[in-house]
Amino acid sequence: MRTTVGEFIIRRLKEMGIEHIIGVPGDFNLSFIEQINEAENIEFVGACNELNAAYAADGYGRQSGVGALLTTYGVGELSALNGIAGARAEHVPMVSLAGSPPLYSTEYRWNLHHSLADGDFENMLESILPFTGAAVRITPMNVVEELDRALHICLREKRPVHIQIPSDITHLEIEAPDEALDTTLPTSDAERLEAATARVLERIAEAKKPVFLFDQDTDRHGFTEKFRTLVDKLQIPYSQLTSGKGVLSERDGLFLGSYNGKASAPGVQKIVESADLLFTTNPRFIEVNSGSFTHHLPAEAIVNFGDQHVNVGGEFFVGINTLELLDALIDRTKTSRKKKKEEFVYDEWEIDAEAPLTHARMWPRFIRFLEDDDTVIAEAGTSHIGLTPERLPKGARYINSPIWGAIGFTLPALLGSMLANRDRRHVLFIGDGSFQLTAQELSTILREDLKPIIVLVNNKGYTIERYILGMEEKYNDIADWQYAKLPQVFVPDTTMVSYQARTEGELEDALSKIQTSDAGAFLEVHLDAMDAPAGLKAFGPMTADFDFGPRGPRNP
Incomplete structure (x- = not known):
């Protein structure tokens, strides 16, 4: 189908579920903003500055699955970089778009505003690339290939991606595919999926003291509801890192409290570290969620679920869509006969009306x-x-x-x-x-x-x-x-x-x-x-x- 570069980008964003693009206007992105304003079911929302816009796009992504940011070249991109890096650190999918100088001016290395006036138009991309899954400048010739590649990386790897859009190409026509963006993950290697399922089921059958330990990747990779089903079926107790707070209900009787090394909730460190089967979801320990690195997980007991692999006590199964693995485990596990524990109840509470707040x-x-x-x-x-x-x-x-x-x-x-x-x-x-x-x-x-x-x-x-x-x-x-x-x-x-x-x-x-x-x-x-x-x-x-x-x- 024939469409313009800007319309193609907007269509792809909408196919990802994005309804708001948050950013700050600048001369290099105004032509694209005009196209956003003309489009249906998507809106540009102006923020007060680019850093705030990046934080807002991060918050949008945590609520909806992916966020979108729009800045302008140089001053805008770098102002937003702290927020982009935060999304990378926290595994939040974000599409960062930046209007950039006209394509001819970059090819001929003109000295322009918002640059270092030295003809170098690669330095911004090079600065941003380490904090993203991909950083590219699109052209009418590469936009279909490069945009779709970047968006797939964003969704698959749960990383921000950065796309520079030259200001003189947004209204140029291109030939774009009719098909919508495929946002699903590739399917598993059938033999590896079956082998991994069988091995995890063996460990479940053998375990006497199993525990789930959740971190933020449980949410980022869409595992939450499937793990909730497994917890309910198997009646296995669970904990969380403080960086994974609230992923599963904290008021279920099976919830142990937060694990944080020696700073864990009372009794939690002993239970987690003595488990003979410990399900994890790519926990990332830093000083603030490990009790200053006083965590000691039993390596031989760990079954770790990544987004594209599972590690069963040091045996790695790759080529796996972990969502499919979780579905297989749900289908092939029996509901526990153990009675579910009591739900959470509050302690008594009385107000001391004159007491200062503490x-x-x-x-x-x-x-x-x-x-x-x-x-x-x-x-x-x-x-x-x-x-x-x-x-x-x-x-x-x-x-x-x-x-x-x-x-x-x-x-x-x-x-x-x-x-x-x-x-x-x-x-x-x-x-x-x-x-x-x-x-x-x-x-x-x-x-x-x-x-x-x-x-x-x-x-x-x-x-x-x-x-x-x-x-x-x-x-x-x-x-x-x-x-x-x-x-x-x-x-x-x-x-x-x-x-x-x-x-x-x-x-x-x-x-x-x-x-x-x-x-x-x-x-x-x-x-x-x-x-x-x-x-x-x-x-x-x-x-x-x-x-x-x-x-x-x-x-x-």
């Missing part, structure tokens, strides 16, 4: 506020650590950046996630320091008439850094904004309602009003600057020991 009391109260099927977004640092020991409601989706850990990620990620699913209630927990990095994206959230619940933890600075080093040093302080007034500053007629709480009684009153309102909410909670969740108080000194060595500085 982390020890606040996070257990917030977990009672959350509802089934909420999307819960927690900023790296205090919010994530505060929520880690709390058990999320059924069906809750948890968004966090535990590996890349760039503060400020979550406010734009909230924007992207809500664009992908407006009907799902979203609750964001973010610290004041993180909020100040990307605060302007609140204006986009309000402009798009989204109605999240935003909880801003105001403790006058970088609490996580204080507990690592510089507890009372000025470098960990920040300006104390009047945060609760910002919704009205950004959009004077906003329907978002602001609340503030300094005591348990004020918090209770605010949560009660928020719970019964359809409006968006901005709740600022005030805590002492030296207060922190128990996990953070332990994490800080442990991090100082790891970072600074035996002769380095420490908090008094």
